[in-house]
Amino acid sequence: MSTGPRLDNTPRGEGRKILIVDDEDYITDLLGTALRFVGFETAIAHNGNDALRSIGDFGPDLVVLDVMMPSPDGFEVCRRMRADGDNTPVIFLTARDAPDDRVAGFLKGGDDYVTKPFGLEEMVARVHAVLRRTGSGDVATNLHEYADLVMDEDAHRVTRHGDAIDLSPTEFRLLRYLLLNADRVLSKAQILDHVWQYDYDGNASVVETYISYLRAKVDAHEPRLIRTVRGVGYTLRDSD
Numbered sequence: 001m002s003t004g005p006r007l008d009n010t011p012r013g014e015g016r017k018i019l020i021v022d023d024e025d026y027i028t029d030l031l032g033t034a035l036r037f038v039g040f041e042t043a044i045a046h047n048g049n050d051a052l053r054s055i056g057d058f059g060p061d062l063v064v065l066d067v068m069m070p071s072p073d074g075f076e077v078c079r080r081m082r083a084d085g086d087n088t089p090v091i092f093l094t095a096r097d098a099p100d101d102r103v104a105g106f107l108k109g110g111d112d113y114v115t116k117p118f119g120l121e122e123m124v125a126r127v128h129a130v131l132r133r134t135g136s137g138d139v140a141t142n143l144h145e146y147a148d149l150v151m152d153e154d155a156h157r158v159t160r161h162g163d164a165i166d167l168s169p170t171e172f173r174l175l176r177y178l179l180l181n182a183d184r185v186l187s188k189a190q191i192l193d194h195v196w197q198y199d200y201d202g203n204a205s206v207v208e209t210y211i212s213y214l215r216a217k218v219d220a221h222e223p224r225l226i227r228t229v230r231g232v233g234y235t236l237r238d239s240d
Contacts, residue, residue, distance in 0.1 A: 017062075019055060020044050020064045061088070144176065
């Protein structure tokens with residue numbers, strides 16, 4: 001991989017967070033070093049499942065995402081992010097440079113597409129360009145509201161009628177998924193896939209258990225918001 005010109009005069013990252021996902025250590029090491037040098041905070045993942053966990057835990061402003069990884073691959077990771085309502089910018093990184101591959105990357109929800117080998121200065125410039133174009137990190141977009149229920153992801157705070165609701169991390173993720181899909185009925189399989197880190201291998205009854213936990217806290221106020229649609233799943237809805 002070409003390192004290109006020095007990065008001394010590159011614009012600063014100002015502490016914004018970049019998640020680098022690639023199954024090749026030398027790529028994550030080099031790119032991580034270059035991004036930290038210009039002021040970004042970085043985290044590393046080496047496969048699709050680790051990437052999905054890190055997105056929730058690290059809260060990146062942008063994801064550099066290798067396409068050719070063990071299942072789920074980069075395209076599938078991005079598809080799941082978008083299905084989950086996560087619009088974090090994604091730069092796909094791949095050795096495949098055919099026009100059809102580039103088109104597929106953009107159709108999957110990517111914001112840019114960089115082919116290997118690449119120069120570090122070019123890659124850092126691409127990161128800055130995508131952040132600038134998408135406005136990522138400049139405006140808070142992590143406030144979700146439905147009826148009198150409010151979730152502030154940045155503060156990790158949930159209120160209803162202005163009263164704070166204390167949720168466990170799993171309850172928080174479950175409520176977030178319901179909020180992002182308010183008025184849409186979600187199956188147990190969909191909830192397991194998105195809330196239990198995509199690789200949970202347990203019984204679907206865990207969904208019923210956590211829905212009951214959530215109801216006891218969120219629906220302590222009227223009207224009830226968390227609804228069961230028999231034979232289908234669950235939804236957040238403020239009227240029958």
